[in-house]
Amino acid sequence: MSGMTRPKAKITVTLDADALDRARVVVAEGRARSLSAYLEHAMVAQLTAEAEFDTTVAQMLEATGGPPTKEERAAARSLLSGSSA
DSSP states (O other), X not given: OTTOOOOOOOOOOOOOHHHHHHHHHHHHXXXXXXXXXXXXXXXXXXXXXXXXXXXXXXXXXXXXXSSOOHHHHHXXXXXXXXXXX
């Protein structure tokens, strides 16, 4: 399947009503072609940020004492997500 893209998957999600309203405004103003496109972009941006964060943390820890432990990775993900550990 080289060069072929996978088909899009349809899902159901539950969103904060205020966030959904704001996303709909973005679409209505033409800053995104659709709600699905906007949410997909946000998801890809978050996944990219997490991957870059993991790489940065790994590089920093490598320079200061070895690769991160499972606990250190979990703490970093918790900080990135905004939840308390």
